[in-house]
Amino acid sequence: MPRTTGPPGVSVSSKLLAVLGCFDVHRPTLTLTEIARQVDLPVSTARRLILELTEWGGLERLPDGRYRVGMRLWEIGSSAPQQRDLRDAARPFMQDLYEATKENVQLIVLDGLEALCVEKIYGTRAVPTETNVGGRMPLHATGAGKAILAFSPRQLLVDLIDAGLARCTPYTLVEPGRLAAALKKTRETGLAYSQEEKTYGVVSVSSPILDTDKQPLGAVAIVARLGAPIDRLGPAVRTAVLSISRIIR
């Protein structure tokens, strides 16, 4: 590879990254026009950047002309060690939790003001859920989000309330006082619940994975159909996160 001599080119590489940033779990395939519009670039420039990303293996072109993230980028992303350590520690216990309950088991971390699903275990018998690995959820409307929120610095709650608590269903806790009361209870019990607060017919129970400073590294949640005995599943979730916390430390 030639040594650099030209201008810094920050602008070109920022455009390249902006193209990559168009893709996520909710927009897994995009057309050239969609990408160009989203990054506000002429189609000719977008085409050139996409071509370079495609040659490198970061994007792939589908027969219908759409683009998707390529194997190479998936592989590089998979190496993210901050995820790996937590996932590697959590996975076997999540596995046991699934076996004991046959329900969806998710590993959630905080990212910005949202909950991000980094691992999920489910079998042929669990109810299908909306959230996949790489998917995001509102903190205040999910069991895992509330488990993380309850043990995070208070500023996170303040920022979240400032940003506005979206109403996902009529059961979502959108009044700051009710949310704060639920978080207080979670700090006492180590367990957080969502009773159809994000999705109709879906309930969850979650507990945080805490580091030695009692700060949350993430949370494990069981997500089940309304009617599942989540009160009874709470202790199982709690047991799993305590084991994970011990391994992580």
Add this chain to the structure above:
Amino acid sequence: MPRTTGPPGVSVSSKLLAVLGCFDVHRPTLTLTEIARQVDLPVSTARRLILELTEWGGLERLPDGRYRVGMRLWEIGSSAPQQRDLRDAARPFMQDLYEATKENVQLIVLDGLEALCVEKIYGTRAVPTETNVGGRMPLHATGAGKAILAFSPRQLLVDLIDAGLARCTPYTLVEPGRLAAALKKTRETGLAYSQEEKTYGVVSVSSPILDTDKQPLGAVAIVARLGAPIDRLGPAVRTAVLSISRIIR
């Protein structure tokens, strides 16, 4: 974002991608110097590219000064749909296979001349294995690799032999004739084995997931400690991949 007016800047963005390409599962954290050396760039240039990638969220700087892949890149990589479809279809059946056997269950795809692990299920009772999600393995020395190889166009075997069959252990099939004979048997039975051919003390049994044209989309493997009854586990693996193949079609 400003409209492009300057030079194409292919060189700058290719350097940026080269920096990203330094990271993989085997090299999850790198120093500035290591990155500069690997992409053959002056440290100052590498520093600038790394800074830009860090600001974007593609890399993260650790307290000790090393760099690792950031959450944002992990998230974009997670959206790769070619992996998602296969993984989503395979996961529940891999889960059942784990439950029935309590052994490591892996989902492997072909990438270039190597086998790439894209999903893995293991519990607290399974033997620890070397290969994690995002990890690569030689095709000729693993059950999954041989399962894929057996059902791939013959040119793949030719290319692999041309590239040289590495000897991982004294049991690795490095003679083309013996490998071809094993693949012939796999085509007859739908099952491929590795008897300590990659790692001492580790055995595996695998079967390919075939599309409607009988081309392999990937393979599911059970990886177990030497002494595990992999002959008896074969039919379970075969059952799982037939179910996955049916779903995928």
